[in-house]
Amino acid sequence: MTTYVAPTRDMLFAMNDLAGLAEIAALPGNDEVTPDLVEAILDEAAKFASEVLAPINAQGDRQGCQCKDGEVTTADGFKAAYSKFIESGWNAMPASPDFGGQGLPSLVSTAVLEMWKASNMAFSLCQMLTLGAVAAIAHHGREQDKQLYLPKMVSGEWTGTMNLTESQAGSDLSAVRSKAQPEGDHYRISGTKIFITWGEHDMAENIIHMVLARLPDAPEGTKGISLFVVPKFLVNADGSLGQRNDLICASIEHKMGIHGSPTAVMAFGENEGAIGYLVGEANRGLACMFTMMNHARLNVGLEGVAISERAYQQALGYARERVQSSPIGSPGGAPVAIIRHPDVRRMLMNMKARIEAMRALAYFAAAQMDKAHSHPDPDERRMRQTITDLLTPVVKGWCTENAIDITSTGIQVHGGVGFIEETGACQHMRDARITTIYEGTTGIQANDLIGRKVARDKGAAVKLLLGEMNATLAALDAAGDKELRVIGESLQGGTLALEQATEWLLANYDRNPASAAAGAVPYLKLCGTVIGGWLMARAALVATTRLSTADADFHRAKVVTARFYAEHVLPEAQAYCQAIVNGASSVLALEESLF
Amino acid sequence: MTTYVAPTRDMLFAMNDLAGLAEIAALPGNDEVTPDLVEAILDEAAKFASEVLAPINAQGDRQGCQCKDGEVTTADGFKAAYSKFIESGWNAMPASPDFGGQGLPSLVSTAVLEMWKASNMAFSLCQMLTLGAVAAIAHHGREQDKQLYLPKMVSGEWTGTMNLTESQAGSDLSAVRSKAQPEGDHYRISGTKIFITWGEHDMAENIIHMVLARLPDAPEGTKGISLFVVPKFLVNADGSLGQRNDLICASIEHKMGIHGSPTAVMAFGENEGAIGYLVGEANRGLACMFTMMNHARLNVGLEGVAISERAYQQALGYARERVQSSPIGSPGGAPVAIIRHPDVRRMLMNMKARIEAMRALAYFAAAQMDKAHSHPDPDERRMRQTITDLLTPVVKGWCTENAIDITSTGIQVHGGVGFIEETGACQHMRDARITTIYEGTTGIQANDLIGRKVARDKGAAVKLLLGEMNATLAALDAAGDKELRVIGESLQGGTLALEQATEWLLANYDRNPASAAAGAVPYLKLCGTVIGGWLMARAALVATTRLSTADADFHRAKVVTARFYAEHVLPEAQAYCQAIVNGASSVLALEESLF
Structure with missing residues (x-):
């Protein structure tokens, strides 16, 4: 049985000192986002994660879910934990206040979501999918559908799927x-969907499915796909549950991991057709779905951070406890805890350094999203949206690829x-293994x-970030500090590599798209590695100024960790x-x- | 259900053109090792792997093993497959002819063992452990124990453990x-051993355990450990089975993988003490065990090659079949098999290039071992032993670390x-996940x-290999071929890195052992990457001369793959x-x- 203690100190550092929580709190509509409130939220969430979600994580894995005659039973403790989760208002926390959410900035909710994902990734997926569906309905749904579905989905009484x-x-x-066959004010949906996360379960009284389907006259391809809201139980005008809709969970998958999360095969319309309602314009379903997808991508990237943190904590705990072999250089000496052995330290430092860089990146991206959403200056909003768009695939791809390695190192x-x-x-x-896939x-x-994020704007967004990195390089140099100089030299190598690869990409993307695509994943990893390195360097800059404060320990560790990142990652x-280039x-x- | 087809073409290439099968065949005692015989053995083994072992691999995983009252039942089909395996003489194949083996060179048996490991890694472990125990008894056992145990262990009627x-x-x-308490001509063994691979099962009538234990007067530490042979059933002088020894399988583990292989907790001497016989000298057990360990390490490295090949074959099959999305640069075009998408090709090339380099390395190491064993010149034997010793941890560590990545890419x-x-x-x-551990x-x-392999001989063995690499660099340069030049430039970068790291290591190992140890795993990966790159470069050199032969396709692919390795790995x-250095x-x- 493994425990989980939310790393609130590092979360607050990433929020305050790297993502700029103060700036986010100063944005219109964030008046109540005070440092005290944020710390209180994090403390409460940390408690819930440790006490309620972490303890049922292993049994979720061991027991998995059972599907019988279309009904899915979750593992022991999941239903009760979910009740507590929604009663405590955690489901609603990240959602808009228009429908009962707390409307907190993404930066704050990101830290809280990291805790759910770390303490119980399988469980956390239910909320993630629900809030994705909420976003799709809130942005694109008809007014009556918003009224009918959103309050109960935000509260978590009903859950959602994609x-x-x-x-x-x-x-x-x-x-x-x-x-989707039109019939009066609604449509009759039919078809089989696979890999539906939390597509059926016993934790909520209704499940609101967001379903992609084609109208009879729809054009071929992506421009002929529409989005529908298809509730498990139809909802009467007064909000009460009506008849069971014509959809059923045909089976659930046997997966390598996230056993606690049921992955359903959903059969729609095997009889008279499932009743669904169009969301957004006809044939524009994919655009609507992308509203959910981009948010979900950042969230899956965050899963990479979270599950890595969990693995790190467990490995660290073992390395401190497990006594084996005398220390190197002292043959025949008394055996020591294995954390004293250099290679074990190297593994732990590697996990720690990557996790802190990944967290910094994910939180930084969340702050960009907050600015893109709420900044009073439209140019600034546009610019921050550009950076958010650039970072979304990097957070998703790099943090999850790292997570596979880090959790493997944990073993x-x-x-x-x-x-x-x-x-x-x-x-x-x-x-972790699913996170690079879904x-x-x-x-x-x-x-x-x-x-879409580099070639289309001719590298403008990357160059914007490279400009910020160059400012950091100048600051590292100006500091006249030995550690910072080492970090700066390594970061300089990284930024030059990123510049060179970006130039190559821009020169080749149109002319030879297959060549550009051949280097796409290395380019994504390059971006993550260098942007992560930049944030770690910024962290070292800040931390170096605090080595004589009451919180010196944390900051000394940060400098060492940043240097490790510079030298090893x-x-x-x-x-x-x-x-990429060759x-x-x-x-x-x-x-x-x-x- | 996945299939497996042994890659005999690439195996023969690695054997003939990189490891030097002809030289091995010319060694004393290898008279019957003709090319025809080797191909015939590989073809027969390939057939057995595909037809008998591969089909039960998935059910071994799904069913695992069951332990009840000390008896372990293997998955359906394992017992029957094992009977066929030993009847066909495959168990005996790599063993010495002195006890019924075929005495084939390691190079040949390595290729065959790769097939068992790829087709059914869990199953293959039983033979691996048995032959390890055979080696320990053959090298260190008393004559009567050799006569009593070895013939039936070599044939596979009885299995062995460590x-x-x-x-x-x-x-x-x-x-x-x-x-271990002395009692007449034997000892009474007591203690609990964990992680005993194939420690108990239903495939053979007796299991011969090799057990490390301490004599009553033994010194502390590694110099007080002795090795004992402790049979499950005592063996009468006429070779028939006698009474059940005092040892029992207390339980088997629930593991992440290799479910088909029972991993036992073995309790020795819970009653009167298990009867065991000393193998080798008292207190010298660890040295005896290392006879088995070094061989086993090369074999576990080979598991990395094998399981990666299996994952590659499955991924390749899927990539050829699965149709999804139009090709890049042709939006709206007809969807194509995903192997046409550059990133899928990149993943497959990455798997393929690493696997071929790993295979080349493992087979090259096997050939060094053959020369160390049989070369008529004692200086040459010593030199080849030095290289074998150097390569053993590299094969084990690098091939298995790669295997985790490659099998993950397969997913x-x-x-x-x-x-x-x-x-x-x-x-x-x-x-694959166990291979970097056990x-x-x-x-x-x-x-x-x-x-032991670098600092102790002041880098002599590494420098020997670097010398061979420099000869290859000269040949690549002299060839005047564009592909070979690119490969040569990359290899040059690799050899310089290996030289630099080696010099640093030699300068720091004694002075600052903890610093040296901090870079030990990166150094191991560096060795694997560069030696693998050297062998791929040699492969390209040979292949380039055969681009107009009947077998041009294979050799063209080899050149492309070597270039991929040079540019991406x-x-x-x-x-x-x-x-390492910084x-x-x-x-x-x-x-x-x-x-």
Whole structure:
């Protein structure tokens, strides 16, 4: 059984000193976002995560969910935890106050969401999907649907889902075949959807499905897909539950991880057709769905941070307790806790450094989103939106790819015991393994990054960030501090690699799109590595000024960790750059039959 | 259900053109090792792997093993497959002819073992442990024990185990507490051993346990450990089975992977004490055990190659079949098989290039071992032994660390379907996850590498290999071929990184052992990356001369793959070098309480 203690100190550092919480609090509409309030929220959430969600994480994995005759039973304790979760208002917390949410900035809710994901990733997915559906209805739904569904979805009494994938339509949603037949004020939906997270369960009295389907006269491809809201139980005008809709959970999947989260095959309209209501304009469903998707992508990136933190805490706890072998250089000496062995330290430092960089990146992105949403200056809003758009695939792709490595390292720190399921380290790796796949694989994120986020604006957003990095480089240099100089030199190498790869990409994207795509994932990792390195360097700059404060310990650790990142992680940037700039032809050269 | 087809073409290439099968065949005692015989063996083994072992791999994972009252039942089909395996003589194949084996060179048996490991890693472990026990008895056992146990163990009628680990004695065997009390010509063994692979099962009528324990007067630490042979059923002088010995399987573990292989907790001597016989000298048990361990380490490295190949084949099959999205640069075009998408190709090329480099390395190491064993010139034998010793931790550590990434990429190529257990891609990753842990973690391998294999001989073995690499660099340059020049430039960067890191290590190992140890794993990965790159470069040199032969396709693919390795994998060498040379202090700097 593993525990989880929310890393509130580092969360507050990332919020205050890297993402700029004070600026976010000064935005219109955030009057009540005071430092005290934020700390209080984090403390309460940390308590809920440790006391309610973390203890049922392992049994969620062990028991999984059961599906019988279309009904899904969750693992012991999940239903009760969910009741407490919504009673305490946690479900509503990140949502808009228009429908009962607290309207807190994304930056604040991001820290809280990290706690749910770390303490119980499978459980946390239910809220994530619900709030995605809330966003889609809030932005695109009819007024009556907002009134009918949103209050109960925000509170968590009802949950929500995203029904996109069909067996022939995964990454390529243009291949969606589910049908919607008009009938009066509604539609009759039919088709089979797969991989529906929390598509059916026993924790809420109703489930509101957001479903992509085609109208009878819809054009082919992505421009013929519409979005529908399809409740499990129809809702009467007074808000009470009406008849059961024609949809059923046909089965749930046996997955490598997130066993606590039921992944449903949903069959719509096997009889008279499921009743659904159009959300947004006809044939514009994909655009509506993207409202949910971008938010979900940042959230899945955050899962990467969270599950890595969980794995780190468990590995650290074991490394402090497990006594084995005498220290290096003292053969025959008394055995010591394995954290004293250099390679174990290296593994822990690697986990710690990457996690802090990932957290900084995810929180920084959340702050950009808050500014894009609420800044009074429209130019600033636009600029922050551009940066948010750029960072979304990086947060999603880089944090999740890292999470696989970090959770694997978590097992490694344990040695043989790590491979035994009861230890709990395996679960984190098995859970993490989905994060590079759902809400768009790393390859999909990377293509989005190089195309829509870099090539389309001719690198403007990247160059904006590179400008900020150059300012940081100047500050590192000006500080006249040895540690900061080392960090600066490494960051300089990283920014040069990012510049070079970006130039190459801009020169090749239109001329030779396949070559550009061959380097897309290395480019995404390069972006994450360097932007993460920049944020760690900024962290070191701030921390260096606080080495004589009451909180010196935390800041000393931050400087060491930033230096570790500079020496062990940032050098990867050159390898990515070379793969991008030199490596396209060898990706593409082999004849298909010769693989 | 996934299939497996042994990659005999690439195996033969690695054997003939990189490891030098002809030289091995010319060694004394290898008269019958003709090319025809080798191909015939590989073809037969490939058939057995595909037809008998691969089909029961998934059910081994799904069903696992059951333990009841000390009896372990294996998954459906395992017992029957094992009978066929030993009847066909496959168990005996790699063993010495003195006890019924075929005495084939390691190079040949390595290729065959790769097939068992790829088709059914869990199953293959039983033979691996048996042959390890055979080696220990053959090298160190009393003559009567050799006569009594070896013929039936070589044939596979009886299986063998290695009983090293106790809960407080994992990486540190000096902490072993199991006891051996002398009693006449034998000893009474007592103690509990954990993580005993194939420690109990229903496939053979007897199990011969090799057990580490302490004599009553033994000194503390590693110099007080003795090795014993402790059969499950005592064996009468005529070879028939006698009474049940006092040992029992207390339980089996629930593991992340290799479910088909029972991992037992073995309780020895809970009653009158288990009867065991000393193997080798008293208090010299660890040295005897290392005879088995080094061989087992190469074999676990080979598991990394094998499970990666299996994952690659499955991912490739899916990528050829799965149709999704129009090709890049042709929006709205007809969807194509995903192998046409650049990022999927990149993933497949990455798997393929690393696997071929790993195979080349493992086979090259096997050939060094053959020369160390049989070469008529004692200087050459010594030199080849030195290289074998150097390569053993590299093969073990690098191939298994790669295997985790490669099997993870195998899941990624599948997208969402990859995360579903029925697809079979998860099993490879779950199986692969143990390989960096058992038979010594990567950290243990790396410490062995920098200490006993590099620092102790002042880098002589590494420099020997670097000398061979420089000859290859000259040949690449002299060839005047564009592809080879690109490969040569990259390899040059790699060799310089290896030289620089080696010099740093030699300068720091004695002076500052903790700093050296902080870079041990990066150094191991650096060695693997560069030596693998060298072998791929040699492969490209050979292949370039055969681009107009009947077998041109295979060789064209080899050149492209070597170039991919040079452009996408070898650049990692610089990052490892920097981490080693600059990064030690940041590994060690953080106070323990500040993690």
